[in-house]
Amino acid sequence: xxxxRLLQTIDRRFIYALLLLAVSAPFFLSIRIPVPIxxxxxxxYNAIEALPPNSFVLLGADWSAGSRGxxxxxxxxxxxHLMKRKLRFALLCFDPQAATLTETMAKRLQxxxxxxxxxxxxxxxxxxxxxxxLKALVLNVPQTVSADINGTPVANLPVMQGIxxxxxxxxxxxxxxxxxxxxxxxxxxxxxxxxxxxxPTSVMAPEAFNYLDSGQLIGMINGLQGAIEYEQKVGxxxxxxxxxxxxxxxxxxxxxxxxxxxxxxxxxRRQRARLLEGRR
Amino acid sequence: xxxxxQGYRWYGYIAGALLVSLVVVLIxxxxxxxxxxxxxxxxxxxxxxxxxxEFFLPTHPMPTPEDPQRxxxxxxxxVVPFGNTSVIIxxxxxxxxxxxxVQVHSRRLLRGAEGAFNSAVLLISMAVMIVVxxxxxxxxxxxxxxxxxxxxxxxxxxxxATMFSIIAFYIVSAAYRAFRVRSVEATFLLVTxxxxxxxxxxxxxxxxxxxxxxxxxxVIRDWILTKANAPATRAIAFGLGIGGLAVALRIWLxxxxxxxxxxxx
Amino acid sequence: MEHASLTVQILLPLISVIIVxxxxxxxxxxxxxxxIQGLTxxxxxxxxxxxxxxxxxxxxxxxxxxxxxxxxxxxITYIVRASARFGTRVIVxxxxxxxxxxxxxxIRDAYVAEGRPEQFNSNDIRFLSxxxxxxxxxxxxxxxxxxxxxCFLFGLFYAESLIFAETGQQVGAxxxxxxxxxxxxxxxIAACDYVIIGDEFYAASAYxxxxxxxxxxxxxxxxxxxxxxxxxxxxxxxxxxxPLIGPPAGQWFFKLFQ
Numbered sequence: 001x002x003x004x005r006l007l008q009t010i011d012r013r014f015i016y017a018l019l020l021l022a023v024s025a026p027f028f029l030s031i032r033i034p035v036p037i038x039x040x041x042x043x044x045y046n047a048i049e050a051l052p053p054n055s056f057v058l059l060g061a062d063w064s065a066g067s068r069g070x071x072x073x074x075x076x077x078x079x080x081h082l083m084k085r086k087l088r089f090a091l092l093c094f095d096p097q098a099a100t101l102t103e104t105m106a107k108r109l110q111x112x113x114x115x116x117x118x119x120x121x122x123x124x125x126x127x128x129x130x131x132x133x134l135k136a137l138v139l140n141v142p143q144t145v146s147a148d149i150n151g152t153p154v155a156n157l158p159v160m161q162g163i164x165x166x167x168x169x170x171x172x173x174x175x176x177x178x179x180x181x182x183x184x185x186x187x188x189x190x191x192x193x194x195x196x197x198x199x200p201t202s203v204m205a206p207e208a209f210n211y212l213d214s215g216q217l218i219g220m221i222n223g224l225q226g227a228i229e230y231e232q233k234v235g236x237x238x239x240x241x242x243x244x245x246x247x248x249x250x251x252x253x254x255x256x257x258x259x260x261x262x263x264x265x266x267x268x269r270r271q272r273a274r275l276l277e278g279r280r
Numbered sequence: 281x282x283x284x285x286q287g288y289r290w291y292g293y294i295a296g297a298l299l300v301s302l303v304v305v306l307i308x309x310x311x312x313x314x315x316x317x318x319x320x321x322x323x324x325x326x327x328x329x330x331x332x333x334e335f336f337l338p339t340h341p342m343p344t345p346e347d348p349q350r351x352x353x354x355x356x357x358x359v360v361p362f363g364n365t366s367v368i369i370x371x372x373x374x375x376x377x378x379x380x381x382v383q384v385h386s387r388r389l390l391r392g393a394e395g396a397f398n399s400a401v402l403l404i405s406m407a408v409m410i411v412v413x414x415x416x417x418x419x420x421x422x423x424x425x426x427x428x429x430x431x432x433x434x435x436x437x438x439x440x441a442t443m444f445s446i447i448a449f450y451i452v453s454a455a456y457r458a459f460r461v462r463s464v465e466a467t468f469l470l471v472t473x474x475x476x477x478x479x480x481x482x483x484x485x486x487x488x489x490x491x492x493x494x495x496x497x498x499v500i501r502d503w504i505l506t507k508a509n510a511p512a513t514r515a516i517a518f519g520l521g522i523g524g525l526a527v528a529l530r531i532w533l534x535x536x537x538x539x540x541x542x543x544x545x
Numbered sequence: 546m547e548h549a550s551l552t553v554q555i556l557l558p559l560i561s562v563i564i565v566x567x568x569x570x571x572x573x574x575x576x577x578x579x580x581i582q583g584l585t586x587x588x589x590x591x592x593x594x595x596x597x598x599x600x601x602x603x604x605x606x607x608x609x610x611x612x613x614x615x616x617x618x619x620x621i622t623y624i625v626r627a628s629a630r631f632g633t634r635v636i637v638x639x640x641x642x643x644x645x646x647x648x649x650x651x652i653r654d655a656y657v658a659e660g661r662p663e664q665f666n667s668n669d670i671r672f673l674s675x676x677x678x679x680x681x682x683x684x685x686x687x688x689x690x691x692x693x694x695x696c697f698l699f700g701l702f703y704a705e706s707l708i709f710a711e712t713g714q715q716v717g718a719x720x721x722x723x724x725x726x727x728x729x730x731x732x733x734i735a736a737c738d739y740v741i742i743g744d745e746f747y748a749a750s751a752y753x754x755x756x757x758x759x760x761x762x763x764x765x766x767x768x769x770x771x772x773x774x775x776x777x778x779x780x781x782x783x784x785x786x787x788p789l790i791g792p793p794a795g796q797w798f799f800k801l802f803q
Binding site: 010012015016019023033034035036038039064065066067068069097100101128129131132135136139140164165167202205206207209210212213225228244245247248250251252253254255257258259261262265266 | 344346347349350359360363364366367370432433436437438440441443444445448449451452453455456457459460461470473474477478480481482483484485486489496498502505506509510513514517
């Protein structure tokens with residue numbers, strides 16, 4: 001087969017193998033490249049830094065194992081920041097997997113920052129019907145949540161002291177691979193104008209920029225890249241930083257393949273044009 | 281409004297709700313077909329009217345012990361209880377979906393048709409998952425917890441992650457195939473895509489760090505995302521919003537025609 | 546609970562009145578609608594599946610009972626009716642249990658309306674899973690096993706969109722997609738033959754059925770979009786001219802939309 005044609009029609013299995021290599025090869029490298037902090041990441045970091053001590057933050061985690069690659073480091077970075085600043089927070093999940101994944105994460109991190117479940121943080125667990133739950137939450141938090149993931153009534157927990165309605169929540173954060181953040185904006189953020197930050201997957205971020213412009217979101221951690229930036233801000237080398245090189249290699253591979261395909265196509269076009277001219 | 285109840289009252293309420301539902305279903309089934317559509321339209325209109333009125337009617341302070349500054353109108357306290365009905369309906373329909381799934385696959389299994397093995401795997405997995413989850417809830421001992429952990433965290437989560445990661449492979453092959461400079465527009469698309477991707481690469485960021493600020497790849501990426509892409513998605517969102525509103529209005533007011541609604545005379 | 550602000554109290558009823566008025570007007574007057582390439586391709590895709598003697602897949606996405614899914618169902622029933630005329634098999638995988646009975650009923654009605662009730666096969670309207678990736682795996686498996694000739698992807702889609710579109714591409718199916726999920730449109734564009742973008746999705750039922758009510762609604766939507774464009778232009782002009790006319794005018798305008 002003609003090489004130029006071959007370069008335009010590379011077998012997809014070969015492309016898949018290249019991608020596998022591009023993603024896994026950096027696991028064996030230990031290069032750390034500092035990244036510039038984007039304005040939206042900086043804005044979210046600053047907003048959390050500006051919260052008064054002991055403020056109550058609602059941390060929505062609506063991801064599952066599928067989007068773990070991006071959403072887990074985002075959640076961890078935010079959780080570490082909240083724990084570091086000794087801010088109280090509640091985990092709220094509209095995905096059953098997120099409830100256990102975030103619970104494990106918080107329990108792993110709490111000893112590092114000297115915080116305690118029930119005192120500094122609580123996992124409200126998995127809840128169904130996003131919209132109606134949020135509508136009810138705005139009116140009455142303890143009654144709507146009722147019990148935490150362990151079945152303890154939340155009204156009795158020290159972490160929930162002084163939290164009656166959504167008005168008592170100082171900030172909302174949502175880590176999500178979907179559009180759940182729109183429900184938070186519509187039913188919670190909009191009602192009491194509570195500052196809200198978002199950590200979407202890269203693919204969902206373009207839509208979220210509109211809400212940043214409108215001021216409904218105060219900041220955003222944009223996908224894995226944003227997580228790398230946030231890890232840098234909080235000051236630790238986490239999963240995102242370690243995966244950053246794999247992501248870079250994968251992007252480089254895509255760019256190379258696109259350029260290769262196009263180059264081959266243009267050269268073939270030129271070859272054909274010359275051939276036609278020769279015949280004339 | 282509709283406070284949770286416990287003990288015998290809870291059982292009584294459940295029995296009462298089931299009885300009322302049964303009566304409603306029986307009445308609906310006995311209703312002649314020509315009355316069914318107007319009935320559905322009337323219920324749709326009333327349901328929509330409730331939410332529309334709650335949203336539009338003037339609000340006033342509605343202090344409660346929990347929230348002394350709360351505002352709303354006379355319909356606001358009913359929003360949550362009304363919304364809860366959708367959860368109950370959804371829960372019932374999960375049962376319908378389950379029945380369909382079991383019907384389709386057990387039929388195939390009994391006939392020994394092609395793919396019967398897959399159906400058997402599906403039915404067994406479903407049964408095991410349900411049993412283990414119930415066991416873990418009812419008797420949370422070490423065996424049941426470990427079994428649950430193995431199936432839920434070990435199998436389900438890994439399978440989910442595997443399916444998601446397939447997208448990475450597909451996006452590479454799709455991008456390689458789609459991004460070709462076949463026209464001026466396609467060239468613009470390609471250049472923009474490459475610039476955004478370069479902005480995601482740490483090495484490219486490090487390399488352009490020494491160039492003037494506006495030439496940093498991440499600055500170019502952010503400019504494209506916020507100044508070119510965001511307004512375009514906003515414009516699409518405007519159109520979609522109005523389109524959605526029009527469909528909702530047609531359904532609400534019973535004006536919808538064609539497809540699953542009757543054609544116009 | 547959030548309630549309507551003054552601007553919403555004016556704009557939303559205004560938009561609603563315009564749409565209803567144009568619907569009523571359209572019942573008396575013939576209205577023009579431009580050609581939408583992606584929707585014209587539906588007939589081509591049905592024809593191809595008929596010629597090849599292979600089934601078609603109509604995927605209504607991950608939505609529950611909501612406006613996009615009902616709109617998708619409207620397009621799917623059109624496809625089912627058209628395919629019933631040629632005896633082409635249609636497979637509809639369902640992800641949301643609440644929509645399942647509605648979809649099943651609508652498709653049964655579509656076959657009855659075409660006078661082919663015997664063609665309705667309940668095994669082809671399947672509830673697969675309400676878990677996103679379990680559903681994605683099942684649909685991809687269906688596309689492979691059934692070697693579908695045409696794929697119609699209409700409704701709400703998320704990350705699974707590319708799994709469907711790329712699998713369809715691998716089996717050589719002709720693919721038409723339309724979704725209000727703006728973030729998934731690029732994936733469909735990369736992997737599908739025809740894509741319906743933005744509010745073309747909501748124009749589909751009007752385009753396909755040519756029902757005066759739906760055409761009128763479409764014209765009403767365009768008028769409303771015109772009003773929104775005008776408001777955007779006014780806002781942009783006020784900001785741009787702020788140094789000349791002073792900021793109060795612009796601030797007053799912006800407060801209306803906060």
